[in-house]
Amino acid sequence: MVTINNLSLSFEDKKIFENINLHIEKNKITVIIGPSGVGKTSLLLCLNQMIKHDAKPIIKGQILYTFKGIKTDLNSLKENELYELRKEIIYVSQHPDLLPLSIYENLAFFAKAHNIPNYEEKINEVLKKVYLYEEVKDNLYMDASKLSGGQQQRLILARAFLLNPKVLLLDEPTASLNEELALKIEKMLQNQKMTIVIISHFKSQVKNLADKIYRF
Amino acid sequence: MPYKYKVYKLIFAFFSFIAMSLVYILLGFILYKGFSFISFELIFSDTNAIDALLLKQRVFDGIFPAIIGTFMLIILALSFSLIFGFASGIYLSIYAKNSTKRIVNLCFELLASVPSILIGLFFLLLSIYLHDKFQANFMPSLLLASLALGILIMPYLVQNTRLSLDNIPKDIKQIGINLGLSPTQNLFKVLLPYCSKELLSGIFLSLGRACEDTAVIMLTGAVASAGIAASVFDRFEALPFYIYYLSTNYADEKELSQAFAASLILLFIALFLFLLTKIIQKKFRNYYGYN
Numbered sequence: 170m171v172t173i174n175n176l177s178l179s180f181e182d183k184k185i186f187e188n189i190n191l192h193i194e195k196n197k198i199t200v201i202i203g204p205s206g207v208g209k210t211s212l213l214l215c216l217n218q219m220i221k222h223d224a225k226p227i228i229k230g231q232i233l234y235t236f237k238g239i240k241t242d243l244n245s246l247k248e249n250e251l252y253e254l255r256k257e258i259i260y261v262s263q264h265p266d267l268l269p270l271s272i273y274e275n276l277a278f279f280a281k282a283h284n285i286p287n288y289e290e291k292i293n294e295v296l297k298k299v300y301l302y303e304e305v306k307d308n309l310y311m312d313a314s315k316l317s318g319g320q321q322q323r324l325i326l327a328r329a330f331l332l333n334p335k336v337l338l339l340d341e342p343t344a345s346l347n348e349e350l351a352l353k354i355e356k357m358l359q360n361q362k363m364t365i366v367i368i369s370h371f372k373s374q375v376k377n378l379a380d381k382i383y384r385f
Numbered sequence: 386m387p388y389k390y391k392v393y394k395l396i397f398a399f400f401s402f403i404a405m406s407l408v409y410i411l412l413g414f415i416l417y418k419g420f421s422f423i424s425f426e427l428i429f430s431d432t433n434a435i436d437a438l439l440l441k442q443r444v445f446d447g448i449f450p451a452i453i454g455t456f457m458l459i460i461l462a463l464s465f466s467l468i469f470g471f472a473s474g475i476y477l478s479i480y481a482k483n484s485t486k487r488i489v490n491l492c493f494e495l496l497a498s499v500p501s502i503l504i505g506l507f508f509l510l511l512s513i514y515l516h517d518k519f520q521a522n523f524m525p526s527l528l529l530a531s532l533a534l535g536i537l538i539m540p541y542l543v544q545n546t547r548l549s550l551d552n553i554p555k556d557i558k559q560i561g562i563n564l565g566l567s568p569t570q571n572l573f574k575v576l577l578p579y580c581s582k583e584l585l586s587g588i589f590l591s592l593g594r595a596c597e598d599t600a601v602i603m604l605t606g607a608v609a610s611a612g613i614a615a616s617v618f619d620r621f622e623a624l625p626f627y628i629y630y631l632s633t634n635y636a637d638e639k640e641l642s643q644a645f646a647a648s649l650i651l652l653f654i655a656l657f658l659f660l661l662t663k664i665i666q667k668k669f670r671n672y673y674g675y676n
Binding site: 217219222223249252253254255256259260262264266267268269278279282283328332 | 556557559560561562563564565566567570574575579
């Protein structure tokens with residue numbers, strides 16, 4: 170699905186990582202592990218090219234991905250192609266990034282922007298998928314910022330599922346969840362037929378989820 | 386509570402109280418001097434109000450033409466400057482490189498600091514030049530005054546738009562881009578709706594500035610008695626000029642009191658614009674669902 174060849178990333182004089190080689194398989198879960206500050210998040214941001222937004226990184230190597238039917242090096246994509254890429258490869262941050270809108274609108278906003286058909290029905294579906302529906306079904310028009318940290322994290326996960334990406338990049342998706350919920354989310358992720366890349370610090374999670382492990 | 390905290394709190398509260406009192410004293414003074422003189426007669430003189438409102442009869446001795454003139458003036462000035470102000474502000478915040486940003490910013494800051502009398506003078510001389518050189522019928526008029534006022538308020542609109550966009554948290558700026566919106570979609574669907582409240586506040590402040598300026602309009606078309614302008618090429622009456630004229634040329638106490646009453650009406654217009662802005666702000670926020 171995605172092949173990373175000799176990927177190196179640096180900013181001016183600051184080296185982030187060097188010579189990463191990794192093959193991310195289709196419909197499998199790849200877990201990235203490593204100590205803090207080694208560039209795990211930066212690697213994910215290279216995959217959807219958000220690393221280039223508002224910054225001028227020096228990127229060497231290739232990220233090969235079949236984009237619009239052609240095997241392409243993502244590092245060579247032009248600015249106007251990146252928007253399309255980010256619809257296919259969606260990054261879910263470890264810090265919930267929500268618009269100051271209601272729970273429903275936070276989901277509907279991007280579904281409308283991406284012309285997702287029948288998104289109204291899919292909203293309930295994705296909320297159920299991340300085990301949030303029961304908690305918010307009576308307050309869908311409540312300000313999303315009033316949700317707890319764990320609920321917000323599940324909401325941005327639901328938002329990503331609603332947009333139906335080809336590759337889902339998850340940056341510590343269960344960091345704010347209790348053990349029981351974290352296990353439920355892990356199980357749900359295992360059952361998805363989707364290419365997923367996860368950064369995780371939890372050994373049990375790595376063991377439960379990983380079809381493949383990349384160690385920094 | 387630490388002693389120092391209390392001392393500082395007291396000092397800041399004292400200055401804040403003085404500032405607030407000065408504003409209220411000023412408003413109270415105008416209210417005291419002018420309120421009892423506000424009447425139908427002041428606005429419509431001896432003309433039938435309905436006939437005046439329907440523009441069937443001209444009002445000669447009242448301030449009705451000046452009120453209408455003020456509204457026409459600020460609406461025209463805003464329509465001339467709004468698009469340039471917004472577009473420049475968006476360009477500076479979103480698209481411009483840092484070096485360009487510094488230069489363009491400096492230009493608008495300089496423009497903001499130009500005294501309004503100079504802008505008035507420039508447009509007066511421009512109209513004389515165009516008239517002499519090209520026989521253009523571009524004499525002091527509602528159009529010329531609106532253009533000059535538009536230039537006067539443009540820097541406020543630019544800076545307000547730029548700052549409103551600059552102050553959006555980085556997280557909010559990136560959500561759309563991260564989820565596949567193009568910068569243009571992000572601008573129109575996320576960023577502008579997000580700061581619509583601040584943008585509208587900027588419009589209100591600019592309108593307030595346009596509403597009260599006398600220096601520009603006295604050189605570019607405002608006169609003491611012109612009636613309601615039939616077209617943008619006519620001279621016009623406006624409240625700030627009316628107030629200036631009466632307070633510098635009053636023949637008796639009654640005329641001075643009329644100037645205070647007209648000032649009060651100008652304040653009511655500002656209050657009306659403020660409330661209108663608040664209503665539109667609320668509608669915008671409700672429309673976009675922003676909290």
